[in-house]
Amino acid sequence: MSYDKAITVFSPNGQLLQVEYAMEAVNKGYCCVAVRGKDCIALGIEKATVSKLQDSRTLQKVLLIDENTCIAFAGLNADARILANMARVEAQSYRLSYEDAPTVDYIARYISSCQQKFTQKGGARPFGLSNFICGFDQLSRPRLFQTEPSGFCTEWKANAIGRNSKQVREFLEKNFAPDLNREDTLRLVTRALLESVEANTKNVDIAIISTEDRRVQFLGESDLQKAIDYVISLKK
Amino acid sequence: LMEEMIFFFFQAEDGIRDFCLSRGLGDVYKRQVVSTQSTWGFEFRFNKREVKRATMDYVEELNKIMRKTKGEEEENLDLLLKETPLIKFEWAPMRDPSMLIPQLKSAKGPEKRIADFLRGTTTLGFRFQGGIIIAVDSRASMGSFISDESVRKILEINSELLGTMAGGAADCQYWERYLGMLCRLYHLRNGHKVSVAAASKILANILYQYRGYGLSVGTMIAGWDRNGPSLYLLDGEGLRIKGDVFSVGSGSTFAYGVLDSHYRKDLTVEEAVDLGVRAIYHATHRDAGSGGVCRVYHIHERGWTKIHEGLDVNALHWKYAEEKGATSSVSR
Numbered sequence: 004m005s006y007d008k009a010i011t012v013f014s015p016n017g018q019l020l021q022v023e024y025a026m027e028a029v030n031k032g033y034c035c036v037a038v039r040g041k042d043c044i045a046l047g048i049e050k051a052t053v054s055k056l057q058d059s060r061t062l063q064k065v066l067l068i069d070e071n072t073c074i075a076f077a078g079l080n081a082d083a084r085i086l087a088n089m090a091r092v093e094a095q096s097y098r099l100s101y102e103d104a105p106t107v108d109y110i111a112r113y114i115s116s117c118q119q120k121f122t123q124k125g126g127a128r129p130f131g132l133s134n135f136i137c138g139f140d141q142l143s144r145p146r147l148f149q150t151e152p153s154g155f156c157t158e159w160k161a162n163a164i165g166r167n168s169k170q171v172r173e174f175l176e177k178n179f180a181p182d183l184n185r186e187d188t189l190r191l192v193t194r195a196l197l198e199s200v201e202a203n204t205k206n207v208d209i210a211i212i213s214t215e216d217r218r219v220q221f222l223g224e225s226d227l228q229k230a231i232d233y234v235i236s237l238k239k
Numbered sequence: 240l241m242e243e244m245i246f247f248f249f250q251a252e253d254g255i256r257d258f259c260l261s262r263g264l265g266d267v268y269k270r271q272v273v274s275t276q277s278t279w280g281f282e283f284r285f286n287k288r289e290v291k292r293a294t295m296d297y298v299e300e301l302n303k304i305m306r307k308t309k310g311e312e313e314e315n316l317d318l319l320l321k322e323t324p325l326i327k328f329e330w331a332p333m334r335d336p337s338m339l340i341p342q343l344k345s346a347k348g349p350e351k352r353i354a355d356f357l358r359g360t361t362t363l364g365f366r367f368q369g370g371i372i373i374a375v376d377s378r379a380s381m382g383s384f385i386s387d388e389s390v391r392k393i394l395e396i397n398s399e400l401l402g403t404m405a406g407g408a409a410d411c412q413y414w415e416r417y418l419g420m421l422c423r424l425y426h427l428r429n430g431h432k433v434s435v436a437a438a439s440k441i442l443a444n445i446l447y448q449y450r451g452y453g454l455s456v457g458t459m460i461a462g463w464d465r466n467g468p469s470l471y472l473l474d475g476e477g478l479r480i481k482g483d484v485f486s487v488g489s490g491s492t493f494a495y496g497v498l499d500s501h502y503r504k505d506l507t508v509e510e511a512v513d514l515g516v517r518a519i520y521h522a523t524h525r526d527a528g529s530g531g532v533c534r535v536y537h538i539h540e541r542g543w544t545k546i547h548e549g550l551d552v553n554a555l556h557w558k559y560a561e562e563k564g565a566t567s568s569v570s571r
Contacts, residue, residue: 100437100441100444101434102437109429
């Protein structure tokens, strides 16, 4: 196989098959939901089943890019690590050149252009990832971006990627309301995620970043249980 | 003959050179050259005899500076004389022309100071409650010869950013225009205007890249962005410092004296403009390298405004003299 031969080439009916197959890989990945509130973004992540001997801390699904921005993904775990690293280097390079933290839309555009490059590269395949890029912009408003294996980048108020994402998205479309406060955003995310995943603290992780505290905060065991119980109670 | 050649090419040993396409490396490039090596830019035709003479003079002078061996000298001369009468701007005739300045600077004799330009100018800028005032003089000097009294030393990078010029006019003008282009690209790519910190950082990084190549730049970058008014001092060595009061040039010491004595954060805009004008006037009065007219710009929340297009410093002299009551012993 020569390294200058492109893998991603057009099919006769105008599709990039490798990109489509990458989307398949994404759709087999664990589910991830994101909702943008008034001054926060909540992420709901389906946890992979961890074998007893594994240290679950090393299975990171929310990766920090810079103080302002983090990504959550669906798809190939290893690809996510590489892509996040490229974004981190770019963020620091931006800080060095412009003396300011890069905004979330800058990072989103960078990540999506990385993903696009690999659809036009010889000897390489596209990243098997869809990402949620969550962060804050120039005016400290929370913004949620999604990128796909094709390099397409779009902004969302709420969305889901990975397994059963269609179902979850439909649920969000019915139940989303803009400018929710922190509490309501967390509830909506939990409800949406539990449309796809079994209601069990072992299967689910909820994280939130807000304007005041830009660090990614995962809900602790008890808060998580409370959120799940609330959703179960709603269903009854 | 000789005059025509110099006409195209302003050179100034010190201070500002006006509208110069090359970096103006002093006496080395005083005369045009017929060259073997092709270069960029200009070509014009002269008659053969003039060209030959110019060539030989040039080569002679250059050889003295470069201390070439006898054999090489003759070789160069032969090549140069064979050339058709086309004049081009050329690189220094050495293997690595970019090393001309560093080599000159490490020389032992008087040629060491050929590329040392005194910055015959006064530019100043200070930050106060109403924004930033930038004030400059307008003199360009070549040693003791005043070549231009109406230079524009404030460069409008874009509608929010101003840069001042001290040192090499060509260097300042070119790189500040280049910065303007990068700022515009940033705005187009990112959807919001570049901050003053970022813009000054971009320019400082460029200047740092060319460190040791003899760029002569002493500039202040000023603007008003999301974080309020900011003023940065940059130089050709890659320096970049943020501050409230700066002055650059041969007259800067005089300007600092006046500025530092009367500067207050809570000046009104009129008082601040007046302070800038006074500081420039005093610098032009005492420093021979500064003069001409005083130009003043004010940077505020909506960008910059030109306050004074050009105040004649001679007129200012008599105005202030009257205020000081110091006209009695002098006749107009």
